Amino acid sequence: SSDLTPIEASRAKRFSHHRLAHQPVDLREGVAKAYTVVKEGISDTAQTIYETAAREHENRGVTGAVGGVLRQIPPAVVKPFIVATEATSNVLGGMRNQIRPDVRQEESQKWRQGED
Helix, strand or coil: CCCCCHHHHHHHHHCCHHHHHCCCCCHHHHHHHHHHHHHHHHHHHHHHHHHHHHHHHHHHHHHHHHHHHHHHHHHHHHHHHHHHHHHHHHHHHHHHHHHCHHHHHHHHHHHHHHHC
């Protein structure tokens, strides 16, 4: 059995080795992946803040909930930059792979050799 919460399991899946190895085929796929990254990033941040507030409220009441939310502000401020970077990487990777599909094939081979 895993000790990960559903949110942590979702994050682990999203940043798995396989996911990072799979680059978008073209610009369309890059934009679609970027959209998914942004949507999941917003959802994760909201869910984390909600879970923290609920847990702290249960343990310490309203004051705990407010304190828990306030402690989530620094990561919530940084998260959009991380998400934007990953989204931009998907768009640019898709654009590059559409223009130069040979580079994508070479990188795909490199990743496969690393798995052996």
